[in-house]
Amino acid sequence: MLGVCYYPEHWPEEWWADDARRMKDLGLTYVRVGEFAWSRYEPEPGVYDFGWYDRALDTLGKAGLKIVACTPTATPPKWLIDRYPDILPVDPITGQVRGFGSRRHYDFSSETYLRESIRITTALAERYGKHDAIVGWQTDNEIACHDTALSASPNARRAFQDWCRAKYVDIATLNKAWGNIFWSMEYRSFEEIEVPFLAVTETSPAHRMAFRRFTSDRVALYHKAQVDILRAHSPGRFITHNFIPPTDTGIDNYTMCRDLDFASFDNYPLGRTDVWMAKRPASEFRPYMRTGHPDYCTFLFDQTRSLAGGKFWIMEQQPGPVNWAGHNPRPLPGMIRLWTLEAFAHGAEVVSYFRWRQAPFAQEQMHAGLLRPDRTPSEAWPEVEQALRELKTLDLAPVPGAKARIAILYDHEAQWLGETERQADSYSHPDIMVNWYMAARRLGLDVDFIPADGDPNGYDIVLVPGLAMPDAATVKRLGDSGALLLFAARSGAKARDVNLPEGLPPGELRQLLPIRVTSVGTARPDCPEGMVWRNHTYQAFTWFEALELVGEVDVQASLADGSPALVRKNNALYMATLPEQDFIADLLETLCAERGVPTVRLPDDLRLRRRGDLTFAFNYAAVAREAPAPANAHFVLGSRTVAPRDLAVWRVPS
Amino acid sequence: MLGVCYYPEHWPEEWWADDARRMKDLGLTYVRVGEFAWSRYEPEPGVYDFGWYDRALDTLGKAGLKIVACTPTATPPKWLIDRYPDILPVDPITGQVRGFGSRRHYDFSSETYLRESIRITTALAERYGKHDAIVGWQTDNEIACHDTALSASPNARRAFQDWCRAKYVDIATLNKAWGNIFWSMEYRSFEEIEVPFLAVTETSPAHRMAFRRFTSDRVALYHKAQVDILRAHSPGRFITHNFIPPTDTGIDNYTMCRDLDFASFDNYPLGRTDVWMAKRPASEFRPYMRTGHPDYCTFLFDQTRSLAGGKFWIMEQQPGPVNWAGHNPRPLPGMIRLWTLEAFAHGAEVVSYFRWRQAPFAQEQMHAGLLRPDRTPSEAWPEVEQALRELKTLDLAPVPGAKARIAILYDHEAQWLGETERQADSYSHPDIMVNWYMAARRLGLDVDFIPADGDPNGYDIVLVPGLAMPDAATVKRLGDSGALLLFAARSGAKARDVNLPEGLPPGELRQLLPIRVTSVGTARPDCPEGMVWRNHTYQAFTWFEALELVGEVDVQASLADGSPALVRKNNALYMATLPEQDFIADLLETLCAERGVPTVRLPDDLRLRRRGDLTFAFNYAAVAREAPAPANAHFVLGSRTVAPRDLAVWRVPS
Amino acid sequence: MLGVCYYPEHWPEEWWADDARRMKDLGLTYVRVGEFAWSRYEPEPGVYDFGWYDRALDTLGKAGLKIVACTPTATPPKWLIDRYPDILPVDPITGQVRGFGSRRHYDFSSETYLRESIRITTALAERYGKHDAIVGWQTDNEIACHDTALSASPNARRAFQDWCRAKYVDIATLNKAWGNIFWSMEYRSFEEIEVPFLAVTETSPAHRMAFRRFTSDRVALYHKAQVDILRAHSPGRFITHNFIPPTDTGIDNYTMCRDLDFASFDNYPLGRTDVWMAKRPASEFRPYMRTGHPDYCTFLFDQTRSLAGGKFWIMEQQPGPVNWAGHNPRPLPGMIRLWTLEAFAHGAEVVSYFRWRQAPFAQEQMHAGLLRPDRTPSEAWPEVEQALRELKTLDLAPVPGAKARIAILYDHEAQWLGETERQADSYSHPDIMVNWYMAARRLGLDVDFIPADGDPNGYDIVLVPGLAMPDAATVKRLGDSGALLLFAARSGAKARDVNLPEGLPPGELRQLLPIRVTSVGTARPDCPEGMVWRNHTYQAFTWFEALELVGEVDVQASLADGSPALVRKNNALYMATLPEQDFIADLLETLCAERGVPTVRLPDDLRLRRRGDLTFAFNYAAVAREAPAPANAHFVLGSRTVAPRDLAVWRVPS
């Protein structure tokens, strides 16, 4: 089903009915509203004005649209900020207050703002919680976007002290856990604790990790307050949130999703590709400039699918050029339709376009919509019509419950570790994760994600591109699952408080692998080392561990100096370095063969994905590609030869 | 005529008479004085000391020199800052106060400073307004240099609120004009308005554009206060200001010039070339490192000539290495003379060297003068002597009134738009303007500039590298002029408050061209698209518009995907993208042919310019070039073969 | 002799005795302790707890180890900062307070901190000054590391005003010396003086130079307070300080060393090579990534040796990967031993490893030690054993008194000048100095350093890569020494207060060379000029002076335009530019020949160094190299063919 994001407050009331009718006529099911309208709900302090919103909801509802209503907390109004300036966050790099004038100008640690966000959410939930047309709620908007999770405000400091007190109980415990003796950094009380910013040189990694955990917890606390209100006042409606990539926000989306019915994702393939590939040469970037990269957004789809049990929406789908990347190309013809069907192939339940009509004013006036500002259809319109027709011909299986045979373990703390303990400027856990994901996708594999504390059972292979500080139970669970486990270097690098584990890394992983990391060297990304596996030499990058074998273990690959690069014991494999993607693909192919997971070497820019008994092939290339469908495949959409930026869907008769 | 900048306060009084005599003996006519001497005019608060200045002026005047006196407001003294710290500006990027210790440490919005600048200007004007030797005044110095136009101070905020109140009258009008509903950015009163800086993410382009307009107006207001005083107290004397490039300051020099008798420009070819070409590879930069680029400073000459009716001075002319660029080479032998004559060829009335003698102390001690610090002639001296001799042999026509056949429309708001609405990091309106100027200059064309509200009549061709928010009258005036009009992509992109115009861009330009920009894509500069015109493929960069043709229009060039790249109706041409310079030159050549404007393909680094019946050829190349003079040309200076870094001047017998 | 850095406070008291025994068993002589332990010496304000330290010192002493005790002033505890926040420094670039949470969070100009540092130093000196096992003291730690020398605090401003008052006595003198009239920057009293930061544009070079001198003096004052206390309370013990490179701190280490018995250096070859070569391509960097560059650390050894009469220690020696560089590789096998012996070859008396055991917590947990965190030997251990064995076989001559035949004059003010008067972004006095050092080392030369006010007598050749503001006596001393003197461009560029000298540069150098620098041009580093010497063309970079010859002088090399590039009169040579290293090597070879100093063209990455009658050859290359030993050389270690990352030591029978 398809939906759209709509801002009635941006348009003359006379247009609303016509808009609603056209949405319905186009075939849209859902409409998301009310996201940034606080200054209209409450134009003066404590003076609510809901009349316009009543009428807007009624107009949409009467047209037969299902409404997703929002809490407007991403945009507190000016009068609220002027009244309570402590709502504003403080930039941890510059120490400057981040002011009013755009959005997200609030500090997650401000008790004032927590109270005010509860107040406005309650007002909306009480009034609209049982509105006929409202089928669900979206909380806030893109929480922690624009680097707003971390703040160095006095509020953050106070809340962090409380968090530390709750976690460590007495200050001596904290001092010991953080190693504060190291540079006389010992605190005498929780009131002495600072935020880990703006010090003379780097603060302790334990201090920074604690602050990252606190921040993530604090975001979840802030968010849960809204969820609780909506649950109480709006029975039978779903609650979701529209996430941006967790690699951008650095918060633990899994925790936030515990309170939600499902996760949503805001999908901007061109904007994200521009940002993600910003430093790549034109030769690498150019082919994807107007299509998006075939693996980057799907990586985020698959990750989002894992957040809340398999169900997810695309709450915002790019319908044309956007406005916020360094450069903002127009999608090539066909890509809106391709992206839409691709999201469904990866399990989306709903795709909702952002936005109904391009606004001719303010920050996003260069961001396309389904309609142009002059109310005529934009280029996206016929592609949406096509996607709707095609979706009807596909009998899409429900997603929750479906499972790939391969999973990637997603450990947000591995990202935090890479960011809080610099040891190699070029180390990036998200990059490793995407790299491995791409290797799997090149083999035609469907990929699931599981969180570090998730359930690995039922997978043939679990890839672990990083698992920073695992506890014994997590490792046991992984080992007991029976899956083949491939651990990247730096897995098990730390104990809980970012200390080196007892007996050296990989700490608890020694349950599975009798090895010891005795020394770690890192290298500039332009200085790789050779690595030999099955008589073939690959390149290894950035991170190089000296492994001591403290039990029986099979050395399967070695670095140029003969030291172990890949070791295996039973089902567990550990890599002492970070090899190039080709190696991951080659190794994974052998692991799949071992487990009888079928693979296929896909041509460049052709990607497969199954949903139910359907197999989708998406061709991002500029030339036609042959889909690797079996001879007896029954094509539901397209055919074996997939045109550029086109797709095919087939079913194999059983 | 030539002049020089002189700082008597830097030197022993015993030297003054000798300095004055040597200026006169050299053949200089003008001497500019008094620019930064506030701490000597008023060494203690309210205690003036004019004795030394009386003696300096008398000494210079008695030697027969004509004096240009300055207001010293670019350098308020320490005691003034200490007494009124609110004079200091606030950096809009860092939020830090910008302190005392160099120059330009004042906020244009400080009422205190406005009052104090009026006070010192009045004191000087009253005392010296009718001084025999003083023939004119320069206000302040290089207004808005060092990025001092924009300030985020409380003063700026208050003055901006007042400006908004005057402009929008009621706050609802402003909220609507700026689209403040977009993210609940609505204000309830003018007192709530913020400066558009230091917000969480980007503020509204309308907000930022308003602040740019306010800033430019405020600079003009500050400046006009001085002009009014000087007019009142110094009858018969001219008033001018020494501008730096408007592309650096982002203020509207045309408005400032309304109050002036003529504009002056500070011409530093090597420093500006170093800065402008800073990111170009050595292969491109090296040839101009010690000559300056042949088109960049002349672009600024021609633009300056347009500020106040054709008359302009070079108030500061580089006489050797300077001190302020990243690297500061020595001009190649002959360049001082070449630059001097080039300024006259482009219409300068006076060229005044900066400075008489290199100071052995303070910030600019590595900046050359006509004399070395030891009072002996520097390398510039004989070149100035030569230029003076040659100027006598040329019978230079007066400039005001003379007109080229080609003009470039200079719209400062097009630059502001590019800076306030990011849509492509690589978009730069100044770069487009310089690029087009270079294309015209390669064809041997003289080029005028006209402001957006200027008079296009009498030109055969008007190039419009950008015209951001034209009103109906401007477009009508352009259309009625009968000139061929070439509009760059993004012309007409916005309505007055940076909103998309009714009926989509190019808004009012639809008076001339029945087209609609339905979608805009931008691209990294290393990802150009092909564009075909007359069977030749060119490259197009950065900005790509989808044009809908809503009436009869001639498609003259297309992008690789077949979409229109250049359309024409009657005299108006519009480009949907930003093509490479070669295309502009080729197209312009055909437009010139259409209008009978003669062109000539000049060899690299040879440039032509006419003044009266004289044609000048300047050879920036390292090898000799043949001047494209007709067979019967009578050479007044040089000959047909122009030596490297040399010039020729001829007259064609009629 | 070897030593180690040990932090008993980081480890269980039960481990101390075992640690001490193993140090002794390994063969270590010295142990440095107590560096960062203030929060344990004084856990509450005024409440001292020395019991644990008594026991630690006794344990180490009883094991027969000689103790170097430290003052803990690099890490003031939290309670002290909270009580006296004025201790914190202010970042001169951002204007932000630099807070608690790491180390070095104190302002050298804080009178409070001066008093507190005296208090804790006195407490330690009184208690432990005569402790049997303590043989010496280290003050603070790596003074001015992390860019902590410069501060823009109110304390710094006040102290700077006092320094100015003491130096210039009356404000008119200061105004004149700094050229404050230039932009009306005149002060009316010392109380008006600002720190030279956060102004609108660049402050005067004289102002900034004064602040650099003040800062260096202030650091020395702070440091001397500790030295005086230790001298008074700890008779017979040496006092030293562990320096990092002076090029990093920008302070005058020679002045600090006047109070010390000898200088120490913290030697981290891989970390420093990563930082120093950060912008070099992999082709240049890769060969040294895991060995360190053969000339960079030895440059620092030789410079350190000059600080206090020839005697020096390596107080901290890298024993494996570190944690603080951009990337942190593992040393190649053999390098720990090679670096150790190399330090001795260059004159070190003691090499002390940092640290005994890798800490499993806090900022440096990825920094190797001699032991791993699990108390087992790291890879460094056997190399230290080997070095100890080998040191016993070498009969090392004492260093103080020994003298090379070549010296480099080290003028810290030349570095300050390059940093305070920008004239070429690519000018770096340290880079020139290292470049010249490398040229000398490629010729197999031993090199000494002397400070600008040091004694040049006894050297055959003195290289002067920069001598910014020499007085007459310094130049006379150099001239009278009889040494061949090679001056780099920009020598003598300024008089004392960063003014151009009387009669133009090179000012006082005209005692030796009758030349005048009439003009200076600078050039981007990718735009070198050709320079011809003895029919060979070299490249010259960045800085190009026009020389006027005002007396008899021999022009030995010229630039492409024929202007003098190298002139000589008697023993003095002056270069008008900065030639490539090959030229320096070729020229130096001829100068050595002239003086009968033997040279040898060494193969790449092989380096020689003599100590007493021993000659050491160090091979940094990946292949074996032949040592240029005479036929009758008697090899004490190794042999003529030196294996990769190996060394040889020989004696020539007399």
Ligand SMILES: [Zn+2]
């Ligand atoms: Zn959004």
Ligand SMILES: [Zn+2]
């Ligand atoms: Zn100037």
Ligand SMILES: [Zn+2]
């Ligand atoms: Zn250290």
